Amino acid sequence: MSDTPSERKRGSGARMVYDLLRDEILDLKLAPGSPIDEVQLAERFGMSRTPIREALVRLSGEGLIETLPNRSTMVAAIDFLNLSPLFDALVLMYRVTTRLAAQNHRAEDLPALHRLHADYAASVAARDTSAMIATNAAFHAAIAEAGRNPYFTGLFSRLLDESRRMLHLYYRSYEEQFPQRFVDEHAEIIAAIEAHDLDAADRLGKAHAEAIVVQVQALFSRNDRLDIPL
Amino acid sequence: MSDTPSERKRGSGARMVYDLLRDEILDLKLAPGSPIDEVQLAERFGMSRTPIREALVRLSGEGLIETLPNRSTMVAAIDFLNLSPLFDALVLMYRVTTRLAAQNHRAEDLPALHRLHADYAASVAARDTSAMIATNAAFHAAIAEAGRNPYFTGLFSRLLDESRRMLHLYYRSYEEQFPQRFVDEHAEIIAAIEAHDLDAADRLGKAHAEAIVVQVQALFSRNDRLDIPL
DNA sequence: CAATTCTTTTTTGTCGACAAATAGAATACA
DNA sequence: TGTATTCTATTTGTCGACAAAAAAGAATTG
Numbered sequence: 001m002s003d004t005p006s007e008r009k010r011g012s013g014a015r016m017v018y019d020l021l022r023d024e025i026l027d028l029k030l031a032p033g034s035p036i037d038e039v040q041l042a043e044r045f046g047m048s049r050t051p052i053r054e055a056l057v058r059l060s061g062e063g064l065i066e067t068l069p070n071r072s073t074m075v076a077a078i079d080f081l082n083l084s085p086l087f088d089a090l091v092l093m094y095r096v097t098t099r100l101a102a103q104n105h106r107a108e109d110l111p112a113l114h115r116l117h118a119d120y121a122a123s124v125a126a127r128d129t130s131a132m133i134a135t136n137a138a139f140h141a142a143i144a145e146a147g148r149n150p151y152f153t154g155l156f157s158r159l160l161d162e163s164r165r166m167l168h169l170y171y172r173s174y175e176e177q178f179p180q181r182f183v184d185e186h187a188e189i190i191a192a193i194e195a196h197d198l199d200a201a202d203r204l205g206k207a208h209a210e211a212i213v214v215q216v217q218a219l220f221s222r223n224d225r226l227d228i229p230l
Numbered sequence: 231m232s233d234t235p236s237e238r239k240r241g242s243g244a245r246m247v248y249d250l251l252r253d254e255i256l257d258l259k260l261a262p263g264s265p266i267d268e269v270q271l272a273e274r275f276g277m278s279r280t281p282i283r284e285a286l287v288r289l290s291g292e293g294l295i296e297t298l299p300n301r302s303t304m305v306a307a308i309d310f311l312n313l314s315p316l317f318d319a320l321v322l323m324y325r326v327t328t329r330l331a332a333q334n335h336r337a338e339d340l341p342a343l344h345r346l347h348a349d350y351a352a353s354v355a356a357r358d359t360s361a362m363i364a365t366n367a368a369f370h371a372a373i374a375e376a377g378r379n380p381y382f383t384g385l386f387s388r389l390l391d392e393s394r395r396m397l398h399l400y401y402r403s404y405e406e407q408f409p410q411r412f413v414d415e416h417a418e419i420i421a422a423i424e425a426h427d428l429d430a431a432d433r434l435g436k437a438h439a440e441a442i443v444v445q446v447q448a449l450f451s452r453n454d455r456l457d458i459p460l
Numbered sequence: 461c462a463a464t465t466c467t468t469t470t471t472t473g474t475c476g477a478c479a480a481a482t483a484g485a486a487t488a489c490a
Numbered sequence: 491t492g493t494a495t496t497c498t499a500t501t502t503g504t505c506g507a508c509a510a511a512a513a514a515g516a517a518t519t520g
Contacts, residue, residue, distance in 0.1 A: 010480055010503060011299050038472075048505045050280075053473090054287050061291040069241050070472055070511050088330075089381035096322065151319035155385045240473060240510055268502075278475045283503090300481045300502055 013051035017041065018058050025064050025075055026164045027130065034075045036065060062158065078165055080220060086162060087217070091209040093156040097140070098205030100147030102193045109146040113190055116142050121183045129171035133164055139186060143193070163216075170219050179215075182208070243281035247271065248288050255294050255305050256394045257360065262307045266295060292388065308395055310450060316392060317447070321439040323386040327370070328435030330377030332423045339376040343420055346372050351413045359401035363394055369416060373423070393446075400449050409445075412438070 008016075021041075024030045041052045056073060059065045067073040101109075116139040123131035137160045144153040185208045192200040238246075251271075254260045271282045286303060289295045297303040331339075346369040353361035367390045374383040415438045422430040 013504080039470095049472095050504055054283070054503095057284050057287045058291050061288050071513080072471080085379040085381060088379060092326065100318075149315040149318060151315060151385065151389060155381065159381060243474080269500095279502095280474055284473095298482095301483080302501080 008047070013045070013047050014054035014058075017045055017047075017052055018055035021055060021059060022064060022161075025059070026161055028165055028168045030075045032075050032077045032165070036073045036075065038073075062161075064161075083217070083220070086159065087213045089155070090159050090163060091206060091213065093144075093152060093159055094140070094205040094209035095202050096152055096205075097144035097147045097149075097156055098189055098193070099198050099202040100149055100152065101143045102196055102198045102201035104148045105146035105193055109142075110190075110194060112142055113139070113146065113193070117183075117186050117190060120186060124180060124183055129168075133167045133171070136182070137161075137164060143189070146193070166216060170216055173219055181211070185211070238277070243275070243277050244284040244288075247275055247277075247282055248285035251285060251289060252294060255289070256391055258395055258398045260305045262305050262395070264305045266303045266305065268303075292391075294391075313447070313450065316389065317443045319385070320389050320393060321436060321443065323374075323382060323389055324370070324435040324439035325432050326382055326435075327374035327377045327379075327386055328419060328423070329428050329432040330379055330382065331373045332426055332428045332431035334378045335376035335423055339372075340420075340424060342372055343369070343376070343423070347413075347416050347420060350416060354410060354413055359398075363397045363401070366412070367391075367394060373419070376423070396446060400446055403449055411441070415441070 021030070021036075030036075036056065038049050038052050038056070042049045045052070056065060056067075060067050060073070064076055065073055066076050116135060120132065120135040120139050123135050140160060141153070141157055144156045147153070185204065189201065189204050189208065192204055251260070251266075260266075266286065268279050268282050268286070272279045275282070286295060286297075290297050290303070294306055295303055296306050346365060350362065350365040350369050353365050370390060371383070371387055374386045377383070415434065419431065419434045419438065422434055
């Protein structure tokens with residue numbers, strides 16, 4: 001299990017490690033709390049510790065890993081006890097980005113939205129949870145981009161990343177449920193954006209976000225009960 | 231002009247460089263577009279390039295510097311042509327953080343707010359523009375903290391940083407105007423927070439933000455005209 | 461046998477050096 | 491003289507090595 005591409009472009013090392021570690025963290029391939037060993041990573045990627053370190057610094061800046069000075073660094077924990085700030089921020093960003101997309105999008109943004117919408121619908125039909133999570137995030141990130149406010153886009157991306165880990169947990173527990181409903185809501189959102197209907201986009205974005213939040217909250221409140229072993 | 235503390239704590243190097251560079255960038259001591267030379271910084275701080283590099287990676291992650299691969303890195307430019315996204319985000323975060331502070335603050339948060347409010351009033355009275363900028367940012371950051379949503383706090387801090395550079399430009403051009411008005415508005419905001427009046431906090435936060443935005447916009451629209459040399 | 465001190469081991473933070481990449485200067489050529 | 495090409499110089503990205511810190515384990519002492 002060693003990827004050692006002996007030929008690499010100069011300057012791409014840290015970027016590659018960053019992207020890969022980020023995906024592994026967000027897809028729960030690296031469990032929250034897992035220790036991260038620089039030397040081990042250096043061997044795995046066939047490079048020195050320096051670019052590994054740069055990737056870790058960036059991941060730390062985004063809060064995806066936590067670093068104890070002079071000691072271990074590990075995958076950031078998921079704070080299940082303080083989910084409401086995350087949900088509050090998510091709902092607001094869903095609203096704002098959807099509203100801004102209705103206001104600021106251009107015609108050339110729409111094909112990408114339709115394509116990502118179709119991708120999501122396809123992954124739902126195929127019952128591919130990983131693809132669902134990825135395509136859903138890409139869909140909403142594209143909406144945010146169409147809203148053309150990089151500050152909102154940045155925060156929203158971060159929130160989507162954070163919830164990506166939680167959605168993996170969610171779909172692990174409820175593999176039988178596949179949200180056709182969300183596909184329909186996505187279609188409504190696109191329609192509101194295309195119609196430049198700011199208020200409808202805002203309202204739909206809010207409802208969409210809250211529906212997701214309710215489902216995830218239901219999961220975790222149920223998990224709380226299961227935590228008591230008999 | 232060389233600070234060479236020959237004795238330093240292990241692990242504090244990058245942090246120190248980061249903090250100092252960050253302040254110099256935000257206070258316009260390093261002009262936007264200025265080149266940043268790693269070797270020069272290494273000599274200036276009496277350390278190797280490695281911790282310098284770590285600081286630069288973090289600054290880059292926050293968008294305070296821009297890096298051309300394999301080539302120069304420089305202080306991020308201020309995008310005067312696209313200010314409305316910044317202003318939009320600022321106004322929304324002013325609203326949200328103030329509202330959340332009214333909702334979630336605890337009694338122990340209030341002394342700090344009053345103290346920071348007094349600090350700001352003092353710096354306005356003393357006509358110390360640098361202190362005004364710093365204490366105003368600290369005041370609103372404290373309000374955001376009292377709102378207890380780290381995601382909003384994070385974005386808001388970043389927006390305050392970004393506007394910190396612009397406020398320096400603003401006060402450079404208008405040293406004669408000192409906003410006693412903002413001091414009064416701060417007092418109203420504190421009152422609304424203490425009264426747990428969410429809607430009033432929201433409304434005051436919005437009005438406060440928009441007043442600032444209007445002033446800054448007035449500056450830059452005037453500058454646009456002055457840009458034409460005669 | 462418990463608690464404390466000392467030693468070893470592991471992992472990080474820092475360093476100096478080298479190689480790749482690029483910009484600019486110098487050169488060759490039409 | 492203008493343009494293309496080569497050369498040089500500067501700056502970055504990467505490497506291997508070393509030293510400081512902290513944890514884990516061993517030894518000592520009461």
